[in-house]
Amino acid sequence: MTSGGDERAGRAAATDDPRVAVTARGLPRLTDRVDAADVPPLPRVPARAPRRTTLAAVGTRSLRVAAWRERDDIALVATRSGGRAPDPAEILRLVAAAHDAGVTRLVTGALTPGEQAPFAAAGFTVHDRLHLLSHDLRDLAPTPEVAFRIRRAGRADHAAALAVDARAFEPFWRLDRVGLRDALGATASARFRVLGSDPIVGYAVIGRSGDRGYLQRLAVDPGHRRQGLGAALVLDGLRWLRRRWATSVVVNTQVGNDAALSLYRRLGFVLEPGGLCVLTRTTDP
Numbered sequence: 278m279t280s281g282g283d284e285r286a287g288r289a290a291a292t293d294d295p296r297v298a299v300t301a302r303g304l305p306r307l308t309d310r311v312d313a314a315d316v317p318p319l320p321r322v323p324a325r326a327p328r329r330t331t332l333a334a335v336g337t338r339s340l341r342v343a344a345w346r347e348r349d350d351i352a353l354v355a356t357r358s359g360g361r362a363p364d365p366a367e368i369l370r371l372v373a374a375a376h377d378a379g380v381t382r383l384v385t386g387a388l389t390p391g392e393q394a395p396f397a398a399a400g401f402t403v404h405d406r407l408h409l410l411s412h413d414l415r416d417l418a419p420t421p422e423v424a425f426r427i428r429r430a431g432r433a434d435h436a437a438a439l440a441v442d443a444r445a446f447e448p449f450w451r452l453d454r455v456g457l458r459d460a461l462g463a464t465a466s467a468r469f470r471v472l473g474s475d476p477i478v479g480y481a482v483i484g485r486s487g488d489r490g491y492l493q494r495l496a497v498d499p500g501h502r503r504q505g506l507g508a509a510l511v512l513d514g515l516r517w518l519r520r521r522w523a524t525s526v527v528v529n530t531q532v533g534n535d536a537a538l539s540l541y542r543r544l545g546f547v548l549e550p551g552g553l554c555v556l557t558r559t560t561d562p
């Protein structure tokens with residue numbers, strides 16, 4: 278998915294949601310599962326009124342915060358599109374405001390090394406490391422023959438796709454309805470495809486803004502892996518991007534997700550230097 282967010286945010290990738298991989302400067306990136314050992318223990322959700330309305334007030338000139346999934350106690354931090362880079366003092370003000378609003382933990386989107394510096398100075402530490410890969414869309418591998426039909430996802434398919442997502446990803450990175458909607462809205466246009474009908478065994482969301490594509494989300498049911506389904510979904514998206522005159526596509530994947538890394542490299546993606554990090558800190562003073 279995805280570092281700084283964009284104003285249309287929530288948009289994971291381009292957005293402010295590390296689930297889909299929030300990226301800085303509106304660059305959507307795909308996030309994936311996280312090693313449970315790397316995930317800080319998450320406190321129970323306190324029973325209180327939803328905080329979504331008050332979170333907006335926590336934002337600063339260059340940073341915005343958004344509810345993380347349906348948690349009241351964790352919030353995403355993303356840069357506002359077109360805004361200047363935040364400095365550590367501004368980030369610390371945001372941390373204090375988030376604390377006052379009842380948020381106990383902040384999580385950034387996927388940040389480039391340059392974007393990480395002010396957050397590190399404000400006490401954020403690495404939550405997750407991500408590879409960033411790109412493809413120039415020139416040579417596309419043949420699409421494998423697979424046992425399920427790739428078809429357009431309708432609204433009625435959202436719940437089943439999210440069920441696949443829940444089986445494919447660790448709890449911390451699972452998408453909920455809002456995250457899926459954000460992923461679909463993160464770019465100027467998006468392609469949402471599912472595999473199969475009853476049941477759905479995989480899905481992919483690929484977005485396009487201008488001549489750039491973003492592989493936002495990909496999941497194959499654990500019971501149907503190594504049958505070419507992931508490759509078929511990715512290639513379907515890459516061909517769609519090429520028909521729309523895109524000239525490159527990017528994706529990110531957690532360091533340690535060898536299945537995804539191997540799949541992308543096999544399909545011709547190349548690793549970009551530097552990589553990305555999702556950062557986190559508690560709001561304790």
Ligand SMILES: CC(C)(COP(=O)(O)OP(=O)(O)OC[C@H]1O[C@@H](n2cnc3c(N)ncnc32)[C@H](O)[C@@H]1OP(=O)(O)O)[C@@H](O)C(=O)NCCC(=O)NCCS
Pocket residue numbers: 307308309310445446495496497498501502503504505506507508509529530531534535536537539540541543
């Ligand atoms: C990554 C994922 C989508 C792959 O789906 P899949 O349908 O099993 O992948 P495919 O069968 O199309 O695999 C194509 C090629 O990718 C590579 N690959 C896929 N899974 C692999 C694994 N577990 N180990 C090593 N290589 C793997 C292989 O080269 C494979 O070809 P082969 O089977 O002929 O050796 C799936 O494992 C998944 O949903 N994982 C959890 C969610 C996730 O990580 N999504 C991606 C986030 S960035």
